Amino acid sequence: MSAKVNVKKIILAVLIILAGFALYSFFLKSDEAEKDLLANTLGTSGSVGREFIVLLNELRSLEIDSSIFDLPIFKNLSDFGVDIPAEPVGNPNPFSPAP
Numbered sequence: 001m002s003a004k005v006n007v008k009k010i011i012l013a014v015l016i017i018l019a020g021f022a023l024y025s026f027f028l029k030s031d032e033a034e035k036d037l038l039a040n041t042l043g044t045s046g047s048v049g050r051e052f053i054v055l056l057n058e059l060r061s062l063e064i065d066s067s068i069f070d071l072p073i074f075k076n077l078s079d080f081g082v083d084i085p086a087e088p089v090g091n092p093n094p095f096s097p098a099p
Helices: 002-027 029-060 066-070
Strands: none
Touching: none
């Protein structure tokens, strides 16, 4: 009977140590991990923002030559589009029973 009590005490002690470690890592270690995550996020977003601004400035500096629209070859282009006829509309809610 005393062997069972000793095994129970050892298991209880191990569980308490594991619970203590879990609480420590959850509450105290998470602050450091959040700081690292925040630093990495700010560093990454800063470089992405900088790249975006450079790209935006490059787009603003583009000049489009609109004289192409005055050329006779452009004016002779014709539209080959096809008109789509109107079709009857079915049930507005496909999951409701048909009227």
